[in-house]
Amino acid sequence: MNKVQNNKAWFLVLPVFALVAFSAIIPIMTVVNYSVQDIFDQNNAYFVGAEWYREMLSSPRLLDSLLRQFGFSFAVLAIQIPLGIGVALMMPAKGRMAAVWLIIVAIPLLIPWNVVGTIWQVFSREDIGLFGWSINAIGIDYNYASSPIAAWITVVLMDVWHWTSLIALLCYSGLRAIPEAFYQAARIDRASRWAVFRYVQLPRLRSVLIIGVLLRFMDSFMIYTEPFVLTGGGPGNSTTFLSQELTKMAIGQFDLGPAAAFSLIYYLIVLLVCYLFFTIITHQDKVK
Amino acid sequence: MAEIHLKSLAHSYSKNPTSASQYAIREMDHIWEDGGAYALLGPSGCGKSTLLNIISGLLSPSEGKVLFDGVEVNNIPPEDRNIAQVFQFPVIYDSMTVFDNLAFPLRNMKVPEVRVNTRVNEIAEVLELEELLSKRAKNLTADEKQKVSMGRGLVRSDVSAILFDEPLTVIDPHLKWKLRRKLKQIHEQFNITMVYVTHDQLEASTFADKIAVMYGGQIVQFGTPRELFERPNHAFVGYFIGSPGMNLVEVERADGGVMFNSIKVPLDNSINAILNESASTNIKIGIRPEFVHVWEEPTDGAFECRLKVVEDLGTYKILSIDLDGVEFKARIEEDAPVPTDKVYISFPEQWLKVYLDEYLVDPTHDALEGA
Numbered sequence: 273m274n275k276v277q278n279n280k281a282w283f284l285v286l287p288v289f290a291l292v293a294f295s296a297i298i299p300i301m302t303v304v305n306y307s308v309q310d311i312f313d314q315n316n317a318y319f320v321g322a323e324w325y326r327e328m329l330s331s332p333r334l335l336d337s338l339l340r341q342f343g344f345s346f347a348v349l350a351i352q353i354p355l356g357i358g359v360a361l362m363m364p365a366k367g368r369m370a371a372v373w374l375i376i377v378a379i380p381l382l383i384p385w386n387v388v389g390t391i392w393q394v395f396s397r398e399d400i401g402l403f404g405w406s407i408n409a410i411g412i413d414y415n416y417a418s419s420p421i422a423a424w425i426t427v428v429l430m431d432v433w434h435w436t437s438l439i440a441l442l443c444y445s446g447l448r449a450i451p452e453a454f455y456q457a458a459r460i461d462r463a464s465r466w467a468v469f470r471y472v473q474l475p476r477l478r479s480v481l482i483i484g485v486l487l488r489f490m491d492s493f494m495i496y497t498e499p500f501v502l503t504g505g506g507p508g509n510s511t512t513f514l515s516q517e518l519t520k521m522a523i524g525q526f527d528l529g530p531a532a533a534f535s536l537i538y539y540l541i542v543l544l545v546c547y548l549f550f551t552i553i554t555h556q557d558k559v560k
Numbered sequence: 561m562a563e564i565h566l567k568s569l570a571h572s573y574s575k576n577p578t579s580a581s582q583y584a585i586r587e588m589d590h591i592w593e594d595g596g597a598y599a600l601l602g603p604s605g606c607g608k609s610t611l612l613n614i615i616s617g618l619l620s621p622s623e624g625k626v627l628f629d630g631v632e633v634n635n636i637p638p639e640d641r642n643i644a645q646v647f648q649f650p651v652i653y654d655s656m657t658v659f660d661n662l663a664f665p666l667r668n669m670k671v672p673e674v675r676v677n678t679r680v681n682e683i684a685e686v687l688e689l690e691e692l693l694s695k696r697a698k699n700l701t702a703d704e705k706q707k708v709s710m711g712r713g714l715v716r717s718d719v720s721a722i723l724f725d726e727p728l729t730v731i732d733p734h735l736k737w738k739l740r741r742k743l744k745q746i747h748e749q750f751n752i753t754m755v756y757v758t759h760d761q762l763e764a765s766t767f768a769d770k771i772a773v774m775y776g777g778q779i780v781q782f783g784t785p786r787e788l789f790e791r792p793n794h795a796f797v798g799y800f801i802g803s804p805g806m807n808l809v810e811v812e813r814a815d816g817g818v819m820f821n822s823i824k825v826p827l828d829n830s831i832n833a834i835l836n837e838s839a840s841t842n843i844k845i846g847i848r849p850e851f852v853h854v855w856e857e858p859t860d861g862a863f864e865c866r867l868k869v870v871e872d873l874g875t876y877k878i879l880s881i882d883l884d885g886v887e888f889k890a891r892i893e894e895d896a897p898v899p900t901d902k903v904y905i906s907f908p909e910q911w912l913k914v915y916l917d918e919y920l921v922d923p924t925h926d927a928l929e930g931a
Contacts, residue, residue: 350898455653456618461665461712475655
């Protein structure tokens with residue numbers, strides 16, 4: 273084979289480079305730049321190397337909120353995935369009722385984050401909120417403004433309410449793609465309802481569930497608005513998650529150096545978890 | 561083992577069918593005998609799959625009964641009918657290994673694991689799947705998957721019939737032949753009633769002892785491949801079986817026979833008598849291309865016609881012949897001399913069939929028998 277050497281061809285990929293540079297590389301590099309310097313004002317910036325990173329990684333504030341963050345994402349996934357599958361299984365396959373269900377299920381997805389926060393802020397109030405008032409009326413002490421547990425329950429409930437629909441819709445579409453013959457064969461093979469779910473439906477929901485888990489993990493890991501609207505991260509620091517911690521640091525205290533190091537660490541954690549999850553899942557496929 | 565009897569069976573997908581055209585299956589009586597290998601042959605949309613699903617119980621017929629060995633099974637769900645069904649697209653449980661796939665029906669029946677083990681190995685040997693037992697079913701080729709789904713039917717020792725719904729559709733042509741032979745072999749070995757749905761006549765005739773040809777929701781003929789070929793009971797059977805199918809020409813009554821355009825075809829008196837009894841104007845004559853006699857020289861009783869096209873298929877030739885505006889096909893030997901332009905054809909009386917209202921006129925039988 274004779275390869276034609278034509279370096280002018282590089283110009284053809286230039287637009288892509290430019291685009292990626294402006295949309296990703298330059299902004300990220302700005303952050304990288306901040307994260308290795310201590311900047312006092314326009315004329316006084318000192319290179320500090322990895323110091324901010326060291327400081328951040330040993331900061332109890334960051335570690336606490338990181339722990340809370342993992343706890344939150346895990347709780348949310350543990351509830352939303354099974355619940356979403358359950359809802360999808362219950363939804364009718366066709367007919368007018370299927371359309372009605374789809375619309376009802378899709379509604380929470382259309383509501384903006386801060387509205388969701390406001391809805392639950394009011395809904396869960398012990399004095400005027402239907403939910404909060406009812407819980408207290410049956411004799412359970414529930415006040416998200418004073419009890420960390422109540423605040424956690426509210427935040428998780430809110431996210432479940434907002435995002436279970438996404439899993440449900442993904443699974444619903446996955447279920448509809450299963451040919452009728454699979455169910456018929458399973459009937460003839462005398463499979464129980466559970467066996468049909470375990471061996472016919474679940475394996476075929478695998479790919480949509482991978483997407484669902486990834487989306488929900490990333491999204492819940494970056495949650496900001498809802499707990500902020502609900503309690504501002506309180507009571508105390510009990511619902512202060514990573515993005516809120518970051519915002520406080522960058523905007524509230526204007527500690528750009530540590531905040532930049534923090535956000536890069538944050539970014540790498542999301543990337544790492546998604547990468548690990550995806551690699552493990554796809555690796556399993558190849559094993560046999 | 562079971563004899564499957566369909567008794568005045570009919571099925572419609574609409575709730576209150578008002579006309580015959582709303583029936584997917586028109587009223588029929590049919591018996592699949594115990595241990596037979598049958599094919600259900602017909603064009604797409606003729607009701608074959610509907611009929612199969614009624615037998616397996618996936619569909620409940622709107623009228624009539626399904627009897628297994630004389631016992632009505634209408635209200636018995638598919639899981640309790642002791643039948644297995646192989647679908648057009650291979651159905652496997654892709655998260656399981658081949659072994660687990662084959663063991664699945666047995667495990668659902670709570671068969672002891674020791675018994676499952678021996679049975680699965682037995683069936684895997686018959687189907688030549690032993691090497692693949694520990695492989696994930698997902699990674700198999702289409703023909704292996706189809707064998708696995710067949711195997712799931714065979715492992716159950718209580719299976720009395722296996723129904724195949726166009727099982728070779730997704731199989732590579734060179735493997736079709738192999739798999740078909742395997743089916744045949746399994747039939748001989750297990751002596752299970754098998755009903756095989758297909759729209760491919762070659763598949764049907766290589767697999768089955770007897771073929772039921774379905775058309776418009778009815779079984780129009782049930783017979784051996786040879787019977788279907790030599791004595792099609794219904795004009796559709798003539799047209800559908802054979803390659804090319806039967807030459808069928810619409811004709812009118814004429815003195816001592818029938819005619820189309822200016823061509824008069826004399827018929828036997830017994831046939832004429834039957835034709836004259838009926839008021840119907842739907843009369844056709846049919847003759848298979850194999851039986852059209854082609855002459856190079858004018859012959860007694862032969863019609864002069866024009867040769868249009870010669871197709872050489874390697875082992876034989878197909879002539880397209882124009883007889884007074886009507887096209888006939890004739891099949892001749894590869895080595896037979898090909899006439900040019902003008903040819904003479906005659907229709908041997910034995911092979912010339914007459915169809916009244918689409919059904920064969922046969923003076924020796926009741927003309928409307930067969931369905």
